[in-house]
Each structure stands twice: as structure tokens, then as C-alpha cells.
Amino acid sequence: MWLFVLAAFCILFSHVVPETFTVSTSEGLVSVRLGRVANIPCWLTPSQNAEGLEVRWYRPNFFDSPVLLYLERQIQESSQLPQYAGRTSLGLREAKSEGLKEGDVTLKLVNVTLKDQGPYICYVSSDQSYESATVSLTVNVLGSPPLLSAVRTENGSVNVSCMSHGWQPRPRLKWSDGTRTLQPGSTRFGGGAQDLESIHSWLLTNSTSSPWVSCSLSLPEGDEWEGRVDLQNLPEVQANSSGSLLTAVIILILLLVIAAVVIGVLYRKRDLPEEGTKTENTQLLSSTENMEGSLKTEDLEAMRQAGVDVSLDHQTAPACLTVSANGKTVRDRNNYVFAPGEQCYILGKPGFIPGRCAYWEVGLGDDKVGIKESWWVGVACGSFSRQEEVKPCNGFWFLSLDRENGLRLNMTPDIKLPALPRPQTLGVYLDYDKGELSFISVEDMRRIVTVATVFTGEVFPLFNPGIGDRAPMRILDVVTQNECLNVPDMIEDPKSTTPTMNTFPPDSKHPNNETSKTNHSTVP
Template sequence: MSRFVRDLTHDMPPCVIEKASSRMNTVMRLCILAALCASLSTATTEMFTFSVPKDPVSVRLGHVATMPCSLTPSMNAEGLEVRWYRPKHFDNPVLLYRERQIQEALQQAQYVGRASLGLREVTSDGLKGGDVTLKLVNVTLRDQGEYVCYVSSDQGYESASVFLNVTVVGTPPLLSAVRRDADSVNVSCVSHGWKPRPSLQWSDGRQTLKPERLDYSSGAQGLVSAHSWILSSPSSAPWVSCSLVLSEGEEWEGRVDLRNLAAVPETSSGLQTAVIILALLLVLFVVFIGVLYKKRGRESTPVPKGDIVDMETMRQAEDIVDIETMRQAGVNVTLDPNTAPPYLTVSPNGKFVRDSLDHVCPPGELPYILGTHGFTSGRSAYWEVGLSNDNVGVKESWWVGLASGSDTRQVPAIPSNGFWFLSSDKEKGLRLNMIPNILLPANPRPQTLGVYLDYDEGVLSFINVKDKKYIVTVRAIFTGEVFPLFNPGKGDEAPMTLLDVNRYKTPTVKVSTSEGESVVSPPAETVALLASNPNPNHHGH
């Protein structure tokens, strides 16, 4: 280089050489400075990058979501700023960690108390190891979407995105069967509230069945409903099942028994038409009489002939039952020993029943007992039944529901004869007393069963009190007085107990003063003590 400069300036005057040398030194300094800046810039951007999942993170509605994000190479992030935000909401983040603590002042209201820094894996060192994973509890449908992981220091910043998918397991499938001819049954399956769309499959226990039709429809918040039906034959399979699946562990199955369907008589087409017309006229007559009785206030009529007209799980899977509100309609249900057959043993206080050890119920008998008071139009009611014991576990065999006041023990226990109840079978789980029976998932079986009746609306709901979720709701037409029905099953060691729902209500006490008696509420501490130590011999009113 220096030789090149000497050759270039050999014939130049000294003043020109001096100016050229000065300019060249300036250029060299600028080049060196530019190279240094580029080096610093490269060092800054290569300080750390992010490691995030390429695929979306999926989480069940109401569960905990973990959105992994960590610095690479691993470094201590305790002194850095960590910001998780939704697109276009940088200044209103999901979570902001700065100055070594969570800053809640700028946090979006819907994430307060739900968002925190979690761990990418159990062995993670957290912030010390560069793990800036976001943990989100009680996930809702609104939480689905993109989340940006942003980390900055005095020397630069990096960001990356993680997508969250929220899945919803819908309602248990409800099956119904209608016989078309002597050896053909039309079976339908309906379920609501899934996300994303589930796969639906029919089976008879031996092979997968091809449906005649399968339809999906979308409703509120993108939740999917499924409806399908098939033609089956009781002679080829005793039952069929309908299964809906999102992924492993996220599925429902319902079964329907085809063997108990009433046979279709072999008649001529003209006779069939006459029978159908006669049946329609009979139905219209019964409906007319029912409406006429209701208008005349014949509420004490002891012959309810209401059939189940619809069955549904009335709430979506994510809904939680407001037990406390239902308990405001709580009634004190006691057992009427006058309605108990000799095959049942009833406690003196009318709160406990089980099968008798001395009298075995013969086949064909219905060993149920009714409550002392019935229900008619103009009111709603709620009561709870205990179905577990610490010593013997959860009760497996029982009936709980409603029945008419008439003595109908010699007829089938179906809605048209004045029976509406949920039952538990040791082998097949829960079922509704329809023809055919509708099987329901029972995992786990309820330890405490809540029963809610709205007589005028024709609604009878069964609730798993521990989980605060509906098991199933029956829609029926009630006429006349109906009574709580209980059957403790046979050979089941666990008891059936009628719980005092009124113990949850705030009690009042009378205080005598110089001015007379006044009613006041006890202190909160007293209420809590009463709730934790209920008197089993006390009956609310």
C-alpha cells in the first residue's frame, strides 16, 4: 500500500501530496468507524434469540395454558424487561415484568390475577435460566389467538409469537331410537358446544357403522353442534353407540339399547293408517283435557300423563351451575314412610333410606319411596341427595326424580305412567327412564346429586353438586301433583341421604329486648360455624 502511494505521488508537488495524504487518512478513519459500528450492531442482535414452539399451543377451556418462550443461548433474564402482549396492544400487555417485578398497573383487566411467568418444563430455572414462559389460568374462549413474547435490554430487544388454541368438549351425546318396521330402527345422535369440530363415530361393539347422515353447524362463539343418524337392526346388534372425539381423553360416548323397543304389529296399510289417525286423535284429546284441567286449576289431579318431549343438556360444557342461587329455592324434603314398601328401611327422621336386609324385593316390583310433600303449578324447588359415604365410597345403584301420587307400582316406570327420574346402574352408569333408555356418561359418579324442578316451565334438571355442572335436563309436561321419588337400589352398601339444603341459608335468631322481640342475623363467624357443623336432626322449613 505504501509503495503504491509513493509511486502515485512521485511527480506531485509537496502541497498536493500533503492534501492527498490528509484525505486518505480521513477515509481510513471513517472505514474503521463504520466497521466498528457494524461489529457492535452484530454483537447486539446476536446477544440472544428466542426459542418458541412452531405449532399452536392447545388447551382445554377452563384449564391452564403454558406458552413456552426462552432465551437462546441461556442467560439470566432477571434484570431484563419481559412483556407478553396481544397484537396491537403493546402498551396494554397481558403481562409486564420490569425492574424485577410484575407491573400490574398497565395490565389488561381480563388478565389480572390469571397471567404469570411460568416454567417451560419442570426442570427449568425460570428467569435465571432465561425462561420467560407465560402461564395463563382459567382459560376462556376470548383468550384464543396470538401472543407476542418481547424481551428487551439496554443493548437491544427480540420478539416472537406463540398462538393459543382453546378447545371445548361439548355436551354428552343424546340418543333416541324410533322403530321403522319389524327389524329396522332409526337411531339419532345430537351433541352441542364443541371446539373445534369433533369426529363422530357409530359402533355396535363389533364394527364401525356408516351413518346415513352427519351434519355439523356453528353457533355462538364458533361452537359446533353435531347431528347424525343411522338405520340399525336389533337382530344384528343389541345396542349401538355414538362417540364424539376431539383428541385422546377428550371424548363422549352414548349408547342406546335396541332390544326393549316395542314391536311393530304386522298389519295392512289401511289398518296402519287407521291406527295412526286414531292415535293422533287420542293425543289431541289428551292435550285438550290437560289444558282444560290446568285452566280450571285442577292442580291436585293425581294422574300426570306428561311424556318427555325433549331432553337436553341445557348449558354449554363451559358453564358452571350457580348452586347458591338454586339453593334459594331449596325445600326440606323428607321421606313418607306410608309410601315405602316393606323392602325399604326408612330412618325415623325421614332423611335416610336403604334396602331392607329382612325383606328382599321380588322381581318386577318397584321399591321406591316418595317425599311427604308434592309440587304443583306456580313454584320451583331444589333439593339435594347424598350418594356417598367415607367408609364405603360412592353409591352405584339408585333412582332419583319425580313420580305422580297415584299408586302405579304395577306399571312400567316410564314418563307416560307418571315417572321422570335419573338412575344409576353398577355396570352401565347413568340413564334416563325412557323407551329406549338413554345412557349418559358417569365418570365420576355424583357424590351429591342436586335436583331442580320448574313445574310451570316443565324443566327437571339433575346436577353434579361437587363439579357444579349439569348432568342432564328433562323437558316434560307436568299435570297434577308430583312428588320427589327415591330408590336406594339393591345390595348397595353406600347410603342414600336427603340433605338439608336450608343449612346453606343465613339463619336468623330472635332477640328479646325491653321493646319486645326482634329478628337479627348472627355474626358471620357464627354462620360459618353452623355451616361447618350442621345438626343432622334439624329440618329447615
């Protein structure tokens, strides 16, 4: 009997909270990328069970409308601030934490938005006392890819300009010619929409020292954009040109401002360029209110309503590729000796014309043989020429992966995408009339990027399996419904923060079904 009473007494007092405790938080700021999950740490000292306490997270001046309220051993939602509904819970300060049992009262906040940044107050109360502490959350935003422009000056040097917008905090800037870091002539920051940072930098360089110059912009945690500009094919300045370097710089800045306005107008109108011209431009159209690239299940299912039975066209296969009899699998040929710069891409079928939407999926490896490390997936115009560079101005739009550079878009210059896990299954969604081409990482329900353009003529699926991977590239079976209905708008959604690239179409050409080799490959 006495043993029973003693045991009950010990159990009772093991859950009693000491009369005094302190609330501790991280020193400095808690930083998180837009759209990600934030764990804002808070804990009791000395460590003790907090299951029977009141835990209240709130913003300054909103004690009665908390971000999260834990009371009477459960989360209370009736008085919660509406903008936090469904996004908060008690998290863990570290992976090995036991949560409330050891006094860990960390706030977990998902789908972080810009409006979430600022101070948070961690308030813990018992019958005997209460304590609180304040911690601040900062939200980092990856801005637009750099827009580069180059102009040759009278003295033979080259003025290169780099512009970008939509950053938080200010990005780190690095100019490089591939062998050394270059010092900019000037760098200016300015405010923009939602108080995000814009940047404009320029430098003078000599085109004989390097064939290209790159401008890299990065956030503190490492995510970055990089753009390159070719210095070898710039028009020469006429001998009778007048004006100083200052004039050239002013003109360059004015041209960039005008270009930004024109790009915006062209994006809205999506007019075709004049016949006989060859133009290409890029612009990142990203807002900053939602989880980066995330897709709802119903959105992916809506895309799959446009499912098409895609297969490889054997007639377009070069000698460096091995294609299965059913046209569903392709890989590089064993022991094949590549010519310098030779590319190994193949078209798929059917082709797509105005009025069509299409969705197909590409398998890029599995857990047994590993995930592929190099590939191209996209579309190409039926009027393309294998003698031309694989750029949008020549009828090519694709996403690529290689071992050195990660994910890239074949823009001019190439656009390097932020570091993301390599996709195992890549979904491709094409809306011909809207001029949209989207790439989706199916496993993690993430839209990687959307290209906005104007297609002309018939376009076909494009595949390049890369070199040296154990895994082949496979076209997966999808339900063929071929309906262009209820598909989420990829471009106009103001809550999407996935990169959206704007390009302009190639001029029309006669079909050319040659299988001759080209000499401009990064992934053969």
C-alpha cells in the first residue's frame, strides 16, 4: 500500500512545473526562404515538461489574436489571426527534441510569405508565473535572373550591364570572366514592389581577355542566378561615331529601361514579331506571396487531363542514340565516339498545333540505378534546322541538367535555376494557344519553371538522354484524355513565385529533317 502511494506521489510531482522558469529564444534573426517552412525556436530554462502550460505565440499588439495558442493541452483556433489559419503548429527546436515534454515550445510556420516577417513573441504561462521573449523572422526572396546587355565603346572596350529585381535581402554580386573576379564600375540598389530590392551594375572590360562575362547574384544561403553575355560577336562602333564614355553609359541605361517596358508590353499582348526578324528576350515574372513552385493535387490532375501518348520518332534519331523498338526508351550508345560538339537529341511524336494542350511525363531514373545527372527535355519547332544553335530564336525550348551547372533553361544567355533536388519524374505541360511550356517535378509536386512564348507552326517533344548515366530516359504512360480544360493559369496567377520566362518566337523556316551533326553542345 505504501509503495503504491509513494509511486503515485512521485508521478504527480514529476509533472509539476517549478515556480520559476525563463523563456529563451535564438540570438539574432531567424531567416527562411519565401514559401518554405520556418521553425522559430523557443524553449524553457531549466528544461521541464510544458504540456500543462499555456503557450502563446503572437505579434506585437495582438496578444488576444495570437498566431498560435496552446491551452488546456490542445491547440485553440477560435481566436487565431486569420492569415495564420492552417499554417501553424508546435514544432521542434532540433531533430532530437522531445517537444513539449522537455519544454520545447518552438513555433512551426509553413508556406512563409513576406507579410510573415517581423517580430514574434513567445509567451509561456503557468499558475505561478509567466515569461516571454521576442524573436524576429526575416524572409529571403530570390529575385529575377540577371538581364545582361553589352555594347562596344569607341576605344574598343566593352560596357556590360547587369540588371535584376525582386530581391530580399540585397543580393551579393559577382562579375567574372571565367578565370578571375572582375570589379564593377558601378553598382546601384533601389526599391521596388513590396519593398524588394532591385540592382543595376556595369563594368568595362576587354573582349580579347575572355570570350564572355558572367554576372552572378546570390542570397546568403547560397541560392543564386547567373547570366552570361557573349563578347565576341558585338557590332563594331563606326569610326565617325561621336560622344564620350559617359554618353554611351547613359544611352545604355536608357535602352535597358526602354527594353524593360517593351518586354512588359509584349508579355501582355504577346504579339508576333515582324516577319523576317529573329528576336529573343527573357524576363522573370514572379510574385512573392505563395509557396515557391508548389502545386495542388487538383492542379496537377487538371494538367493530366491533357495527357498525350508521346513516343520517340525513330526517323529523327542520330547515330549516337539507342532507341527502343516501342519508342519509349532512349539512351546514349555504348562506346560511341563523339565528334567535337556533337549533340544527341531526338524528337517525339505527335506534333502539336494551335488549339492543342498536351501533357506527358519523362522518367529520369529510379532508386535502383540512380537519378540521371544529364538530360534535355522540352519542345522544338518542326521547322528547325540542325545546323543552328539550340535557342528559342531557332525554335528550341527546353530544360536541361548537367553535372557541372545543374538545372538550366536554354535562353540567351542560359538561365541557371536555383539548386533543387534532381527530378525523378518530369512532367511537361504545353498550352499552344497561351504560349506556355511548364516543367513539373512530379514526386514533390513542384513546378520548376514556366516558359512564356509564342509558338509558330507545329512543335514536337524534344529529348536528349545525356551521356554516361546508368539510367536511360523513359517516356512514361499517362492517361490520354487530350482535354484543354480547367488547367490552372501558369502565367497570370499573382500568387505564383515559380520562375516564368518570357521569350519570343523564331522566324518561320522550311522544314528540315536532316540528322547531321552540330557543334554547340554542353550535354551531347
